[in-house]
Amino acid sequence: xxxxxxxxxxxxxxxxxxxxxxxxxxxxxxxxxxxxxxxxxxxxxxxxxxxxxxxxxxxxxxxxxxxxxxxxxxxxxxxxxxxxxxxxxxxxxxxxxxxxxxxxxxxxxxxxxxxxxxxxxxxxxxxxxxxxxxxxxxxxxxxxxxxxxxxxxxxxxxxxxxxxxxxxxxxxxxxxxxxxxxxxxxxxxxxxxxxxxxxxxxxxxxxxxxxxxxxxxxxxxxxxxxxxxxxxxxxxxxxxxxxxxxxxxxxxxxxxxxxxxxxxxxxxxxxxxxxxxxxxxxxxxxxxxxxxxxxxxxxxxxxxxxxxxxxxxxxxxxxxxxxxxxxxxxxxxxxxxxxxxxxxxxxxxxxxxxxxxxxxxxxxxxxxxxxxxxxxxxxxxxxxxxxxxxxxxxxxxxxxxxxxxxxxxxxxxxxxxxxxxxxxxxxxxxxxxxxxxxxxxxxxxxxxxxxxxxxxxxxxxxxxxxxxxxxxxxxxxxxxxxxxxxxxxxxxxx
RNA sequence: GGGCCGCUAGCUCAAUUGGAAGAGCAGCUGACUCUUAAUCAGCCGGUUACAGGUUCGAGUCCUGUGCGGCUCACCA
Numbered sequence: 001x002x003x004x005x006x007x008x009x010x011x012x013x014x015x016x017x018x019x020x021x022x023x024x025x026x027x028x029x030x031x032x033x034x035x036x037x038x039x040x041x042x043x044x045x046x047x048x049x050x051x052x053x054x055x056x057x058x059x060x061x062x063x064x065x066x067x068x069x070x071x072x073x074x075x076x077x078x079x080x081x082x083x084x085x086x087x088x089x090x091x092x093x094x095x096x097x098x099x100x101x102x103x104x105x106x107x108x109x110x111x112x113x114x115x116x117x118x119x120x121x122x123x124x125x126x127x128x129x130x131x132x133x134x135x136x137x138x139x140x141x142x143x144x145x146x147x148x149x150x151x152x153x154x155x156x157x158x159x160x161x162x163x164x165x166x167x168x169x170x171x172x173x174x175x176x177x178x179x180x181x182x183x184x185x186x187x188x189x190x191x192x193x194x195x196x197x198x199x200x201x202x203x204x205x206x207x208x209x210x211x212x213x214x215x216x217x218x219x220x221x222x223x224x225x226x227x228x229x230x231x232x233x234x235x236x237x238x239x240x241x242x243x244x245x246x247x248x249x250x251x252x253x254x255x256x257x258x259x260x261x262x263x264x265x266x267x268x269x270x271x272x273x274x275x276x277x278x279x280x281x282x283x284x285x286x287x288x289x290x291x292x293x294x295x296x297x298x299x300x301x302x303x304x305x306x307x308x309x310x311x312x313x314x315x316x317x318x319x320x321x322x323x324x325x326x327x328x329x330x331x332x333x334x335x336x337x338x339x340x341x342x343x344x345x346x347x348x349x350x351x352x353x354x355x356x357x358x359x360x361x362x363x364x365x366x367x368x369x370x371x372x373x374x375x376x377x378x379x380x381x382x383x384x385x386x387x388x389x390x391x392x393x394x395x396x397x398x399x400x401x402x403x404x405x406x407x408x409x410x411x412x413x414x415x416x417x418x419x420x421x422x423x424x425x426x427x428x429x430x431x432x433x434x435x436x437x438x439x440x441x442x443x444x445x446x447x448x449x450x451x452x453x454x455x456x457x458x459x460x461x462x463x464x465x466x467x468x469x470x471x472x473x474x475x476x477x478x479x480x481x482x483x484x485x486x487x488x489x490x491x492x493x494x
Numbered sequence: 495g496g497g498c499c500g501c502u503a504g505c506u507c508a509a510u511u512g513g514a515a516g517a518g519c520a521g522c523u524g525a526c527u528c529u530u531a532a533u534c535a536g537c538c539g540g541u542u543a544c545a546g547g548u549u550c551g552a553g554u555c556c557u558g559u560g561c562g563g564c565u566c567a568c569c570a
Contacts, residue, residue, distance in 0.1 A: 004539040005504045008521055071533090072526040087530065108520075121528050145505040145519050147531050152505085154562045166505085210569070255569045256495095350567090362570080404570085411570060467570080480563095493561060 005142070012140045015105040019135065024102065026138040031113040034060040038083035041126045044118040055117070061086065061128065062113040062136060064165070065106060067146060075103065076127075079112065087127045088114055099133040108146075109139030157488050170483075176295055177472045177484055183291040184248065184268060184468075191283075193244040193270060198233035200226055200250070204445040207231030207389070209432075210253040213263075226252035230269050231389065231463065232450045235418065238271050239458045246270035248468070259480040260410060263489045266468040275462035276417040277401045281378055284405060284413055284464060285312035288376070292475060302477050303408045306374050314376040314405070322379050323361070327368035331361050331383065332398075358386030373406035388428040389463075390416030408474050415464040422454035 019026045035043060040059050047056060063081035070076075075090040090103055106112060113134040121127050144150040149166040156163040156170070163170045185195065203222070205212035207229030216223050230247045237245050251267045272279065289310045292299055299311040317325075324330050327347065334340035337357040344351050344360060349367065351360065361383055369379070382402040384392060390400035401417035419425050429446045472484040482488035 004521075007539070008504065011521070067530075067532095069529050069532050070526090071529055074527050074529075076529050076532085078530075089528080091527080093527090121530090123528070123530080125528085125530065127528085142504045142520055147519065148506040150505070152501090152562090154501090155505095157562090162505095208570075253569075256567080258569090259564080261569075352567090359569095366570085414570075465570095491561065 008142050009140055012107060012138070015107070016138050016140070019102065019105055019138070022098075022101070024135065026135050028134070028136060031062050031134060031136050032060055033062045033113065036083035037061055037063060037079070037081050037086040040086055040118060040128065041084070044120065044126050047118070048120070056119060058115055058117060058131075059128065060113060060115045062111065064139075065108050065110045065112060066143075068106070068108055077106075079114070087121075087125050088116075088130050089121075089127050090130050090133070094129065094131060095133070099130075102133055102135060106133075106135065107139060109141070109143045110135060111137035111139070154490075157482060157490055158493070160486055173472075173476045173478065173484060174486060176476050179295045180291055180472055180475055181248065181266075181468065183294045184287065186294075187287050187290055188244075188246050188270060191244065193246045193272070194242060196234070196237060196242070196245050196247055197249065198227075198230050198237075198247060200252075202227050204447050206447045206450065208253075211255055213252050213254045228253050229267070229465065231465070232447055234269055234271050235458060235461070235463075236450065236453045238273060238461050239453050239456055243273045244271070257489060259482070260470065262469065262481050262485055265481070265485075268464070268466040268468055270464045271418070272462050273459040276460065277380075277403055277415055277462055280415045280462040280464045281314075281316070281403055281405075282312075284415070284466070285310075285314045285376065288471070291471075295475060301475055303374075303474055304477075304479060306408070308375060308407055308474065310376055310407075314378055316378045316380055316403075318381050319361075319365070319379045319383075320381070322369050323364050325369075326372055327364055329364060331357075331364070335398075356385065358383055362386060370406060370411065371409045374409055376405065376407040378403045378405055384428075385431075387416060388432045389419055389425075391419045391421075410470050410473070411467070412470045412474065413464060413466045415462065418458070418461040418463045420454065420458040420460060422451055425454055426451055 016026055040061055043059065044056070061079070061081070063079035063085070065077055066080045066085065067078040068075065073092045077088045077090070078085055079088060092100060095103070113136050114128060114130045115132045116128045116130040118126065118128055144162055144166040150156055150162050156167070164174070189195070201215070201217070201224040203224060205225035205228045207227075208231070210228045212225040212228050214223055214225055229251060230249065234245055234247060246268060248268050249266065250264050252264050253261075254263065255261065257263060272283075289299055289312055292301065292310045300307050300309045320330065320332060329340075329343055329347070331340060334343055334357075337355065337360060340357055340360050341351050341353070341355070344364070349363070351363070355363070365379070373379075380403045381393060381396075381399045382390070382404075384390075384398055384400050387400045387402045390402040393399045393401055403415055404411050405413035405415075419428070426446075429451070433446060469481050469484055473479070473481060476484060478484050
């Protein structure tokens with residue numbers, strides 16, 4: 001009746017008790033480590049290259065036992081820490097009685113500390129000849145298989161720690177993610193941007209068109225939305241006199257989950273005064289290329305079957321021309337939703353009758369254009385009805401100064417010359433509210449506080465939003481957003 | 495939410511047309527003084543995701559449920 005897992009766990013608990021019975025704490029408080037495994041290997045190499053014949057120094061290292069190869073009087077164990085791995089050898093002749101006894105109760109998965117001298121085996125493997133063994137944490141669960149790792153995708157997400165232990169590639173992705181985010185901060189800080197934090201809990205969810213999550217504050221007895229964009233608060237800071245601000249943080253959208261969407265995701269937004277969307281374009285392409293250089297050491301990255309080259313300048317393509325090129329439809333010829341819809345039906349597209357003109361154009365982009373934009377590309381100049389926060393083009397009142405950046409067939413950034421006319425902004429909000437209420441979707445409240453702020457005067461500003469998870473996907477070559485989020489959203493298991 | 499696919503031991507995977515549920519790793523016992531996916535001998539290990547149905551007989555066929563993957567829709 002007992003499963004194998006039960007019996008393995010039972011055996012390990014017995015070992016734990018045996019260890020305790022000998023007066024050893026299997027979960028001690030600290031361990032003085034002198035070197036990481038990587039440093040220890042480097043030390044050995046350095047010693048070998050120096051002319052001095054001095055005896056190897058004693059080092060203390062710690063890590064998780066990953067393999068055990070007992071061979072009579074010698075046992076070889078591999079341990080791993082976050083820097084790498086190293087082989088340990090245990091000679092029964094050189095070990096104390098206590099360490100020898102303890103070694104018998106060490107399992108794969110245990111965390112141990114060892115001290116001894118470094119040497120190289122006949123086959124050239126850097127090895128620590130252990131003189132002293134300390135158990136630092138007993139593991140009671142068996143690890144995934146050593147050769148194939150953990151491949152059950154569900155388990156990899158739910159028990160990410162096992163994925164990180166068993167699959168070194170998984171760990172590397174998240175190390176790279178951290179480096180990418182560090183590189184972004186360095187880039188912006190160097191240019192004089194300051195990093196700020198604005199509310200996640202907001203009385204109205206503005207700055208984008210998306211369904212928000214709703215939550216409730218008990219003391220205030222008030223509902224709040226989780227932000228769908230930090231945009232409107234960052235602009236308040238521009239009004240307040242900060243010239244260049246950015247926020248790098250979590251944003252929440254209560255929408256479908258896919259390989260490109262997670263309900264909570266990380267977004268960068270930056271705002272720079274006295275800049276327009278052309279300045280922002282130049283900054284973005286420079287930033288992405290620089291991050292790629294800094295993290296990968298090159299401009300190019302393999303993504304699926306394509307090689308993406310981030311080297312600036314990226315092609316700039318007018319949205320209208322792009323849609324003509326890939327679908328044959330010129331949206332300027334169809335000034336209203338009905339005529340555009342009719343044309344789209346001609347192409348045998350299934351068109352939602354509820355959609356307004358902006359959303360129809362959006363569908364043309366995602367259906368025909370986006371999948372073709374593998375190399376980094378800017379699409380410029382969007383219809384005003386899809387961009388309520390962007391400034392109209394000086395020579396065409398139906399278009400705004402907005403761009404979206406695409407790469408690998410995904411949108412990775414969205415930016416515009418920010419609308420700073422408070423009266424026009426109010427009209428745009430009202431128009432948008434009307435559209436949305438027709439669809440009885442979410443009743444949007446207008447952010448009056450933001451409009452008031454705008455009335456005090458906002459300098460001309462270029463704003464940018466970058467989907468960090470997607471950027472990480474590109475730079476790490478991952479086809480699914482879940483592979484670059486440590487704990488992606490999953491349905492709870494019963 | 496729709497469509498397609500998947501779920502077998504702790505892990506990685508087999509199981510022919512519906513005919514006795516198996517292997518490797520891990521674990522346990524033993525051997526072995528340079529192994530490194532160590533090797534050798536032996537042993538242990540199953541609610542085949544869950545519930546029902548068809549059948550003499552179901553891992554396999556049917557229905558439903560759960561979870562996941564891909565995809566479409568929703569959506570930037």
